[in-house]
Amino acid sequence: xxxxxxxxxxxxxxxxxxxxxxxxxxxxxxxxxxxxxxxxxxxxxxxxxxxxxxxxxxxxxxxxxxxxxxxxxxxxxxxxxxxxxxxxxxxxxxxxxxxxxxxxxxxxxxxxxxxxxxxxxxxxxxxxxxxxxxxxxxxxxxxxxxxxxxxxxxxxxxxxxxxxxxxxxxxxxxxxxxxxxxxxxxxxxxxxxxxxxxxxxxxxxxxxxxxxxxxxxxxxxxxxxxxxxxxxxxxxxxxxxxxxxxxxxxxxxxxxxxxxxxxxxxxxxxxxxxxxxxxxxxxxxxxxxxxxxxxxxxxxxxxxxxxxxxxxxxxxxxxxxxxxxxxxxxxxxxxxxxxxxxxxxxxxxxxxxxxxxxxxxxxxxxxxxxxxxxxxxxxxxxx
Amino acid sequence: xxxxxxxxxxxxxxxxxxxxxxxxxxxxxxxxxxxxxxxxxxxxxxxxxxxxxxxxxxxxxxxxxxxxxxxxxxxxxxxxxxxxxxxxxxxxxxxxxxxxxxxxxxxxxxxxxxxxxxxxxxxxxxxxxxxxxxxxxxxxxxxxxxxxxxxxxxxxxxxxxxxxxxxxxxxxxxxxxxxxxxxxxxxxxxxxxxxxxxxxxxxxxxxxxxxxxxxxxxxxxxxxxxxxxxxxxxxxxxxxxxxxxxxxxxxxxxxxxxxxxxxxxxxxxxxxxxxxxxxxxxxxxxxxxxxxxxxxxxxxxxxxxxxxxxxxxxxxxxxxxxxxxxxxxxxxxxxxxxxxxxxxxxxxxxxxxxxxxxxxxxxxxxxxxxxxxxxxxxxxxxx
Numbered sequence: 001x002x003x004x005x006x007x008x009x010x011x012x013x014x015x016x017x018x019x020x021x022x023x024x025x026x027x028x029x030x031x032x033x034x035x036x037x038x039x040x041x042x043x044x045x046x047x048x049x050x051x052x053x054x055x056x057x058x059x060x061x062x063x064x065x066x067x068x069x070x071x072x073x074x075x076x077x078x079x080x081x082x083x084x085x086x087x088x089x090x091x092x093x094x095x096x097x098x099x100x101x102x103x104x105x106x107x108x109x110x111x112x113x114x115x116x117x118x119x120x121x122x123x124x125x126x127x128x129x130x131x132x133x134x135x136x137x138x139x140x141x142x143x144x145x146x147x148x149x150x151x152x153x154x155x156x157x158x159x160x161x162x163x164x165x166x167x168x169x170x171x172x173x174x175x176x177x178x179x180x181x182x183x184x185x186x187x188x189x190x191x192x193x194x195x196x197x198x199x200x201x202x203x204x205x206x207x208x209x210x211x212x213x214x215x216x217x218x219x220x221x222x223x224x225x226x227x228x229x230x231x232x233x234x235x236x237x238x239x240x241x242x243x244x245x246x247x248x249x250x251x252x253x254x255x256x257x258x259x260x261x262x263x264x265x266x267x268x269x270x271x272x273x274x275x276x277x278x279x280x281x282x283x284x285x286x287x288x289x290x291x292x293x294x295x296x297x298x299x300x301x302x303x304x305x306x307x308x309x310x311x312x313x314x315x316x317x318x319x320x321x322x323x324x325x326x327x328x329x330x331x332x333x334x335x336x337x338x339x340x341x342x343x344x345x346x347x348x349x350x351x352x353x354x355x356x357x358x359x360x361x362x363x364x365x366x367x368x369x370x371x372x373x374x375x376x377x378x379x380x381x382x383x
Numbered sequence: 384x385x386x387x388x389x390x391x392x393x394x395x396x397x398x399x400x401x402x403x404x405x406x407x408x409x410x411x412x413x414x415x416x417x418x419x420x421x422x423x424x425x426x427x428x429x430x431x432x433x434x435x436x437x438x439x440x441x442x443x444x445x446x447x448x449x450x451x452x453x454x455x456x457x458x459x460x461x462x463x464x465x466x467x468x469x470x471x472x473x474x475x476x477x478x479x480x481x482x483x484x485x486x487x488x489x490x491x492x493x494x495x496x497x498x499x500x501x502x503x504x505x506x507x508x509x510x511x512x513x514x515x516x517x518x519x520x521x522x523x524x525x526x527x528x529x530x531x532x533x534x535x536x537x538x539x540x541x542x543x544x545x546x547x548x549x550x551x552x553x554x555x556x557x558x559x560x561x562x563x564x565x566x567x568x569x570x571x572x573x574x575x576x577x578x579x580x581x582x583x584x585x586x587x588x589x590x591x592x593x594x595x596x597x598x599x600x601x602x603x604x605x606x607x608x609x610x611x612x613x614x615x616x617x618x619x620x621x622x623x624x625x626x627x628x629x630x631x632x633x634x635x636x637x638x639x640x641x642x643x644x645x646x647x648x649x650x651x652x653x654x655x656x657x658x659x660x661x662x663x664x665x666x667x668x669x670x671x672x673x674x675x676x677x678x679x680x681x682x683x684x685x686x687x688x689x690x691x692x693x694x695x696x697x698x699x700x701x702x703x704x705x706x707x708x709x710x711x712x713x714x715x716x717x718x719x720x721x722x723x724x725x726x727x728x729x730x731x732x733x734x735x736x737x738x739x740x741x742x743x744x745x746x747x748x749x750x751x752x753x754x755x756x757x758x759x760x761x762x763x764x765x766x
Binding site: 007008009021022024025028029030031047048287288296301302303304305307309310326328329331332335336339340342343344345346347357362 | 390391392404405407408411412413414430431670671679684685686687688690692693709711712714715718719722723725726727728729730740745
């Protein structure tokens with residue numbers, strides 16, 4: 001019935017991080033032959049790693065692509081110089097390079113979103129100190145400055161009050177593609193994320209809007225669905241996700257990180273064209289997890305229901321505290337006190353600040369499940 | 384905090400079937416280093432298979448045991464001659480050989496359950512035609528005759544109306560351990576299953592009682608929780624599971640298959656000392672799946688909540704229809720029509736009658752989810 005090989009479905013993920021690790025689960029459930037091109041031995045996704053190599057090398061990725069029906073990603077860092085020749089040679093890459101290009105360059109992303117008329121913070125392309133200072137002065141004496149390429153989880157992002165705060169970047173512009181991106185520092189009441197998925201053939205499905213709580217620029221807690229979101233906000237965010245997915249040609253899972261500004265505006269902050277930390281709650285919280293949906297989407301299979309499986313879900317990240325505690329030693333204490341929490345650890349070596357796991361709890365009371373998740377996290381973090 | 388190595392948890396499963404395959408999922412979630420000793424390359428649990436070899440060979444299993452903290456099982460067929468020397472040498476085997484011995488010999492199981500005063504069909508040890516005919520005559524002219532060792536899924540079980548119906552077995556008694564087991568053919572209104580788990584240190588937890596529907600001696604549908612079960616039945620079945628687990632020294636997951644007789648008696652049919660087909664619904668239907676609970680139990684970690692995650696769950700088995708249809712080719716048709724079903728396929732080659740997968744649906748309406756599951760199964764079985 002399918003246009004594909006009828007008896008096997010083979011998906012290859014580039015990158016051996018926790019996202020590829022968590023894709024392994026729906027691959028097991030659906031008997032999808034799931035392979036990972038990992039950066040190194042002993043990666044988080046080592047169980048599915050069939051090749052170890054450098055994704056910057058065309059020959060390495062070409063060899064890997066030859067073992068699967070479709071290539072997808074654990075991260076957005078595979079260079080265009082690798083992806084474009086593969087696509088030209090007929091390799092099925094999802095999301096395709098022309099979508100990923102916007103994830104790899106935040107300046108191009110802003111330009112494209114602007115062309116689509118989508119709501120964003122004010123922004124400007126910065127190529128010199130004068131332009132930056134003018135932008136800062138026009139926005140209350142402060143701006144968010146970003147390197148267009150290479151940033152994530154707070155890296156490559158800086159709050160600046162003068163071009164002097166960015167002298168190092170301005171003096172080394174070539175390393176960042178020749179420009180920086182200045183953005184209005186949004187006075188927001190909270191951060192939101194809208195997760196969705198889209199198939200190459202067009203089907204689109206969105207999960208409920210969630211609230212994300214950041215600490216030190218890294219996602220700390222996700223509340224699903226977002227508490228007290230108005231109908232107007234829900235309509236806007238669902239429409240934004242659909243416009244981004246269709247306008248940028250994204251396939252697979254798309255996460256749109258959003259600001260809810262004090263003045264009521266909903267503004268696009270960042271995009272991720274892959275399963276995302278804001279969607280980990282879907283493993284237990286949704287009928288279809290983001291990892292299953294991603295595999296279905298990149299295979300152009302029908303998407304699953306994105307309904308919640310409980311009234312509420314909460315996710316709390318487990319960030320490394322030192323180079324010893326990998327959270328496993330505290331399982332007995334955490335599990336005996338918190339029998340309803342679902343612990344996910346990523347098999348990574350311990351390191352302070354590293355995303356090493358998360359906890360999800362679902363239930364009818366948002367307050368109760370948040371307390372449970374935080375309680376279990378506290379036990380694990382104590383070690 | 385744990386007595387075990389604090390930073391890693393290593394579990395080894397003997398047998399590469401779908402049960403080991405499904406244990407791989409919670410092992411990924413909890414960063415348990417999960418290894419499988421598979422019978423052959425390309426097994427259902429191949430992703431986690433670190434060794435291929437014959438579990439009847441002590442040296443093979445000893446080598447495997449040396450790579451993990453605890454040995455557990457995908458099936459109950461590892462001989463005592465392998466397990467007992469390993470335990471004597473200090474290998475941690477869960478469930479232990481003295482529990483598994485009862486799963487390996489249905490006559491010993493009946494004797495032990497009798498000693499514990501647990502409710503069963505009438506039964507007798509049969510060593511000759513005369514005794515069998517006497518048992519048949521005393522039970523309305525019919526009996527269920529079983530080979531005490533080696534039977535499963537209807538194999539090694541026969542309805543007999545005379546010793547002549549079992550002449551082949553009676554003439555070859557040595558192959559079955561010297562005796563056969565005759566049981567009363569229970570006039571039952573339905574079959575039930577009580578799933579539970581127990582840790583070596585004693586903690587016990589039971590899931591809700593379920594109803595199982597067999598076709599041709601193989602489980603076809605599971606309804607969770609069992610519809611219209613009286614308080615009295617629920618109390619009895621939970622107590623039976625606890626008594627069996629404690630009385631036989633079972634650790635890990637235990638499935639007790641039960642008859643609900645027309646006269647109201649609850650009678651123990653079969654036992655399985657491992658995750659069981661009657662518990663597949665727990666993957667989506669319960670806070671803690673039987674596969675996660677089994678790993679936690681054999682590691683002597685605290686058990687998780689066995690609460691339902693929805694009012695109802697239904698599981699429908701996918702049995703092979705021929706040597707071509709592995710169900711994957713019908714995913715597009717099944718998934719587009721049934722966006723809430725969770726399909727599990729086991730990566731097995733197609734063969735008529737083979738357990739190759741299952742479908743679970745959860746929801747508030749028992750009728751609606753059964754219709755969804757059966758509808759999706761019909762599409763997949765059509766191929």
